[in-house]
Amino acid sequence: MKCVALFVAPAMVAFFVRDEKRHDQWRYVYWINGVLLILANAVFLPVATDKPASFTLITRRTKDAHEASAVEMETSARSRKKYSEPYN
Numbered sequence: 001m002k003c004v005a006l007f008v009a010p011a012m013v014a015f016f017v018r019d020e021k022r023h024d025q026w027r028y029v030y031w032i033n034g035v036l037l038i039l040a041n042a043v044f045l046p047v048a049t050d051k052p053a054s055f056t057l058i059t060r061r062t063k064d065a066h067e068a069s070a071v072e073m074e075t076s077a078r079s080r081k082k083y084s085e086p087y088n
Contacts, residue, residue, distance in 0.1 A: 004040045005033055 009029065016028045 004036050008036060009033055 012029045012032055017025045019025065
């Protein structure tokens with residue numbers, strides 16, 4: 001909803017406001033911005049849920065894969081360190 005205002009407001013100000021001190025010109029900007037925000041919320045509300053997205057859930061499979069990846073990264077880092085040390 002905030003994105004709508006961020007993209008549309010500068011264009012509306014450039015279109016409607018010629019003199020920044022005149023309140024009647026700013027009135028159009030605020031009314032149109034308010035209507036757009038209400039419409040954006042009306043579109044968003046039926047789609048929004050309170051359930052987490054499937055990719056944010058940690059399952060046994062994702063936990064095991066994450067741990068395996070961490071072990072692999074640690075092993076790789078050790079081997080790089082081993083071969084990058086200068087010879088004495």
